[in-house]
Amino acid sequence: MTNVVLIMTDQQRADSLGCTGNPIARTPNVDVLAERGAVFTNHYTPHQICSPSRATLFSGLLARNHGLTRNGVALSEEIPLISHELKAAGYRTHGVGKFHFQPILAGAEHKMPDSNAFWELPESAGWNGPFYGFDTVDILIGESVSATEGGHYANWLRKTAPEAAELFLPENALAPVPEDCDEIWKSAVPEELHYNSWIADQACDFIAAADTSNPFFLLVSFPDPHHPFSPPAPWCDMYDPADMPAPDAQVNELALMPSYISESDGADGSKSYVDFLRDPGPPREQGFMQTTHSLSDASLRQAMAHTYGMVSMIDSRVGQILKVLDDRGLTEDTLIIFTSDHGELLGDHNLIRKGPAPYRQLLNIPLIMAGPNVTQGQRPQFTSHVDLKATLLEYLGLAGEAGDGTSFANLLPDELHETQDHLIAEYHARTRPETYNQTLITGKWRLTLYANNPSWGELFDRSADPGEHFNLYHNPEFGPIRDELARQLLDLFPPAPDAGGPSIATY
Template sequence: MAHKNLIFICTDQMRFDALSINGNPIVRTSNIDGIGSRGMVFRRHYTPNQICSPSRASMATGLYPRHHGLWRNGVTLDPEIPNLWRFLQDKGYSTHASGKLHYQPLLAPESYAMPESLAFWERPDADCWRGPYYGFDTVDLVLGEANESTKAGHYAEWLKRHHPETVCLYEPEASSSERASDLTEVWKSAVPNELHYTSWITDRAIAFLQAADKEKPFCLYVSYPDPHHPFTPPAPYSDMFEPKAMPRPHVRPGELALMPAYLGTGDDPTANAYIPEGSPIREQGFLLKTDTISEETMGRVIAHTFGMVQMIDDSVGKLLAALRETGREDDTFVIFTSDHGELLGDHGLLRKGPPPYRQLIQVPLLISGPSINGGSVTDALTSHIDLFATLGQLLVNGAPATDGVSLVPILSGDVRDVREHLFTEYHPRKDRELYNQTIVSKDWRLTLYPNQREWGEFFDLNADPWEHRNLFDDTVYSPKINDLTKHLLENMPPRSSLPNQPLGAY
């Protein structure tokens, strides 16, 4: 079998319903939608962890975080663990990554010499380094989002060298509009669109495509830091959607009173979510309640998020046009997904955090390429842990054993489902009571907190698809809860402590 190529596109913190092909009534993501139109749209795809690094490591390795060891942000992925990128590299692929990887802590000490740490880029020879890295022959790294992206990494070094006047334009003080007083993380970026990291990532990816050896198959990983908070798109995307016309978040009065008690508290919306070195430990995701955030500001948050999504869609359009120009489109699989989602005001919450709400664990997945019938849609329960096995089978007719399963039978139309249940697991940074495990079926979502057994979450996904009514304490559902609990504990016994040492807060 002739080897095929791969373009793997990943975003950060994009909800399932951010795309028009998945029902978004505001954004028109025609370029991303085209991947699904030419291939298959997965409508029940989940991440096994709602935090960046663990989810990204699961995509790469096909393993649950408890098995690949990157169980929370601030921990390092062991480079010796087999991953998709090195697997394809060993099979003769040219491999390149452009954008955010997040396999190492931003605040790792200098002695570890980790390229995704701030300390690494204080070395005088850092900007000469471009790999190899986790199976990529070469990389063009972006570290962090918004104004954090200017501190370190290839993009930051490029910006400082070629456009030093642009660095300060990432700061909120440079914005042409007033910064929201009730949420510090929303402003209009003054950075020119063409110099923004979303554009730079796309340009570097296109440069790789144009220079790729046509005698070798390629694997290109393109990873955009947006639409992650802060909510700060550049013009024209910052003004593309009218805040007053944005859909209202899905909130039911009193719904959090039925949830675990920690959801009654959250971060300060007026505080900076970024954790400088030496700061007190805060829980991952910087979850906050929106009850002190005005309706006007929330409209801006949603409008800016949609603007970031639209910018990514335009960039994907440029990337796919460049692929067509190389003449290799018919031999290339294209996959689009996100590491996790965003609450975006639903349930009266913003950003992400410990609760495995649908808005955080259900993400887009679109796959197109040779032999995949266009216009296909599946409601099969699928997970990020399935991607290694799936792409290995599609590209080289096989892959090492992982925690996941190949989705090729779904893509070929041979089967409708590959499992009855999915599992997720959250390991906290600060409070051990927040450790939780989840089992999801097509009808139910059950979440247990092994270190705080009074807490639990149970939702009827048919009657309550937005998960507003927690039924955990309703005795009518005890038989079903007991059944799902047994299945969860048999397949994923609690492991609230894992050995991999944290090296930084982020």
């Protein structure tokens, strides 16, 4: 049987790799993977926020059906995930890194291993699973500063280098932090102690010790390039900010968009991101989307350079994992998948981070698959995270619950097959109900409706305006197209703004 290694990142957009056409990104290891596999250039997540997207990938269900509609909700342990299906088929299942199936700030009474509070409980001693279908896990919680508080990585760091957690903090950065953005700094933590290194080391140890008489499923989940923009050396200096491309933005383009987008100016007196991690206070809308108007050009370029640095650091760790697979002679018997949960705006549309707005930069994410019976080449067809479970089950010849998705396994050996002609996406709000939105994407159009605020809407001609800069929703000339697409969307996907389980924590 075929082994499966699923490598995930967090907040990485599709166009961030050399193999997807980025002229600046240095990603030689992922590029090598792409050279012998399938590169899905129109792969999307239905949800632009971490936990809902991850739960959809693993369950094959849309967020309204698996219940984890927003960060701060826990995924039911009764829902069959990819990991459950493979375990039932005889696979040894192991996961390393960030899961985010449960709220990081869930109280100790919930006894959730994906929360910091669990790791203060006596039952955390020696615990390493089972967890959501994984026989064993090495858990990391959060990213950057917050990754040092709970989970196996935090415990390892305290034991290995007790003072190292302080080196993640911006006040200990290798260079001054920009005054206009406290999320951009050069982390002082040594590369060998950084969580990306730890994740790759744990993954390699698992592969090196794997019993090859049985197949395995290994999840390797990196928390980066998620903000804050704080890679360690040498990756924080790998890219010159002066070499960064200008963001893809048009003057005054946000004036045609729903008003909440341009109101996200970061000047409302809210806490900084790092302070929010330490003491969240009242809930905020998800994603920390912010206009770039208050950022200097230098700071934005530094954020971009650091993002590229984080991507390259992860690429180097992917190379480490690929080498161990080669050394053990497992490459030819292993399906390797590289993807992310959602993207990052990174200055495009004069916005940064992520949020309710379903721009392509947030929904279009990398997907590379290489392994037995996968032919090399690009796949421009529409595919979605909701389809991955069904695809894996068919590819591996296993029974199981496919969920809401449709398998695209026929695209792996033959790039000429057709898939669906549309995609759907949905955002469930945390604090501002009117930002709930639903999206229909076709080859030519992207339509977004706001059920709780019908005066808002988005319509983009993807052929004439692939950057999604000119909102045509209120343009009378395009009224008939808008109305027909709206009818299709509402027939396919009726509004469900109140779907999902209870929020048990801020995030």
